[in-house]
Amino acid sequence: MKLLRRPGAVSLDDRLAALGEAAGLAEGRLDAEAVARARDVVSRAGARRSLSVEHTVVALAGATGSGKSSLFNALSGTSLAGVGVTRPTTSTAQAAMWDPEGAGPLLDWLRVPHRHAVGGPDELSGLILLDLPDHDSIELAHRLEVDRLVAVVDLLVWVLDPQKYADAAVHERYLRSLGRHRDVMLVVLNQTDRLAPAAAERCVGDLRRLLDEDGLSGVPVIGTSVTKGTGIADLRATLAKRVADRxxxxxxxxxxxxxxxxxxxxxxxxxxxxxxxxASVRDPEPGGRNATGTGLRDVDGTGARDAGGTGPWNAGGTGARDAGGVRRERGGEVPGSVEELEKRAGAAEAALDDVLARPLTAALAEAAGVPLVVAAVAKAHRHRSVAATGWPVTRWLRRFRPDPLRRLHLAGPSAGRGAETGHAGEGRTSLPPATAVQRSRMETAIRDVGTAVSGGLPEPWAAAVRRAARSMADDLADGLDKAVSATAVGARRRPRWWRVAGLLQWLLFAVMVAGIGWLSGLFALTYLRFPEPPTPTVGTVPWPTALLAGGAAAGVLVALLCRIAAALGARRRARKARKALYASVDAVGRELVLDPVRDELSRTRRFGTALTTARR
Known part of the structure; x- marks a missing residue:
């Protein structure tokens, strides 16, 4: 059911939905009692709305001897409530129903066993009037019953008497905690027949002042006397108006x-x-304790004392307490910082990507051994380049040198398809574990992320953000190693010029071998004393000698040029590998550090939005 509301106002449905969402988001982060209280309100609201909305449950609550039962009888026109000098008179709540039809399930929910149908004017149709036990009863069960019903009835009528209307037991324990309930509350100063008219007027004025101090300005105060019938009609008319409102x-x-x-x-x-x-706000549950947990009263527990401390009345009959008594000071207001929670959390989310991602990635990359891998990529490129383009006479010696990447299990010969691209697959690397210094830098970077983004948040949410930043720290080492292992560093891709240079080297080697063969043939003919055939020359150098020396010199020169080209290529490949590795490490950092923080900040932002709606 959605109630009609003013334009721009928040409906009850929306308010309760927002409160339920806020409680869910606050679970495990804020005070468990406050979260449970919010959930209880949402649950209780759902139950109350499912019951009769044509009935209004009004409770008469007050202290011992305040005349609740007499007032109950006067309003109901019965003698249902026992009245006497023995205390406590009322032990359990009882109900008077002006229109009992449909009220049964509601009273069952309220757990009120004693029910009486009464007759009366039509304007009270729908009224269910409860007479509660004394809130200051010596019986604990009575006080608990009052606390339970005060928390769930629709309208509260506090019945006070001139002697104890300033008693801290009712103000500190109940009234001050109900600052938001001024629209569903009435205060009755009963037994005014015991005072002179002027004194009664002063009592009403002083009670009005105390209620203002309790944050209950605007709550109606009605003076009554059951004995004389004073104010009963006014109270009945006020109740009729509230009941008719539905x-x-x-x-x-x-x-x-x-x-x-x-x-x-x-x-x-x-x-x-x-x-x-x-703290710093009035306890939102009736019956909540004050700062000392005692339900403050004056020295002898009887109520307010006069300036001289001689009794419950001063000369003016105002019931003001003495200087040594506990003065009621209005509770502090609820902090408004929650209004800014959404904005602060949003700004912190932006800072994750704009400011904090780079330092975190750098620290994680160092801990993951990225510099070592980058250096290995460069060395592996030079090593493989020499093996592919070196002088054929000596290049075979490279096979006896270990491949830098294979030593780290980053590009082994069994890597299959990944070997062609420098992709290590899903295996583990042989990188050395992070040193103590590297681990310290990584932990510091993670801590800095949590501290930086939580700086503008209230402490409970700031602590939750800091915990989120460290929540997956145990998985970082394994995640980083897998990221490095699975990153395609491109070290196994063979540049095309390697094949051209390799063919050229073999061609030069063949030229040198041809020169060696030619010279060997000439040597054999000479050795066997055969006529030496004519040998062509290049200038003054015989062709066989030119082929041998030229092939060898050209092969060495090409090998040197290839080494220079390999060094340049190694730098370029190392830069690409570093970029790819940093991207992989960055992804791990975002997944295991920044994303949990971002989720927590999003939770904080949504909590602020929901709570703002619930508080309107």
Missing amino acids: RTWATRLTADAGTAADALALASAGGRDADGGP
């Missing part, structure tokens, strides 16, 4: 959602009290 239940749920969102906002800001829970 939306008090929704207003209550809206207030509950806002209060739970405030608790999440406070937890998000890192606030904590002496009990380890949220």
Whole structure:
């Protein structure tokens, strides 16, 4: 059901959905009590909306002797509630129903066993009036019952009496915690017949001041006297107006959602009290403890004391407490920094790619042995170039030298198709493990990522971001090694000029061998005393000698030129390999470090958006 709302206002459905989303996003990151409270509000709202929305549940709550039961009887026109001098009189909540049809499931949900149908004016049709036990009862079960029902009823009527209307037990434990519930709350100053009219007026004024200090400005205050019937009609008329509205239940749920969102906002800001829970804001659950956890009262526990400390009344009858008593100071406001959470988290996400990725990649590349691999690529290129283009007389000696990449298991002879491209496949490398210095630099870079992007966030979210940066640190070493192993460094690609140079070397070698053969033939003829045939010359140098010397000299020259070309090619290939390896290492860094951080920042940003909606 979606309620009608003002343009621009947030519907109850949207508010509750946002609160549920915020609670889910805050799970494991913020105070568990605040998260559980938000989830409880969403769950309770779903249950309440599924029950009768034609009924308004109004609870009369108050202290011992405040006259709740008498007021209950006066409003219902019955004598259902027991009234007497023995305390506590009311032990369990009971309900008076003006229109009982359809109210059963709602009262079952409220766990109110005692139910009575009463007659009355039509304007009260739909009213369910509850008489609660005393909130300051000596029986723990009574106080727990009050706390439970105060948290779920649609409209709260606090019944106070002139003697204890300033008692810290009700203000610190209940009223101050219900700042968002001013629209579903009434305050009744009962038993005004015990005061002179002027004193009663001063009491009402002082109560108004105390409520303002509690953050409840605007809450109606009605003075009543059951004995004289004063104010009963006004109270009944006010209740009739609220019941006729048929939306008090929704207003209550809206207030509950806002209060739970405030608790999440406070937890998000890192606030904590002496009990380890949220502080600096009024406890969003009725019955929540104050900073000392005691439910503050005055010295003798009877309520407010006068300036001289002689009793519950001062000369003016205002019920002001003495200087040594605990003064009510309005709780701090919920931090508004949550409003900026989305913007700060978004800025931090941008910083991941713009600022932090490069330093992290450099540290990871060093730890992964990228410089060693790059050097090996260059050496392997020169080694293979000499083996392919060197002088045939000596190039075979290269076979006895180990290939730098094969030693690292990066381009072995069994690499199959990957060997042709310098791709190492999915095996492990033989790179030496990172040194202590390299590991320290890597850990520092990871820590710097978390620290840098979390600097502008509230501490709970900042801590979550820092944890996210380190969450997959144990997988980094294996991930980096696999990335290096799987990177195509291109070291096995044979340049075309190698084949041309190799053929040229063999041609020159053949020329040299031809010269050696020619000279050998001439030597044999001379040795055998055969006539020496005429030998052509190149200038004054015989052709056989020219072929031998020229072939050898040209082969050595070509080999030297090929070495120079190989060195240049090795530099170029090393740059490409470095670029490819850095890209692979960067991908690992993003997957195992930056992506978890980005996910956490996105979670923080979405939490801020949802919480802002829930708090409107």
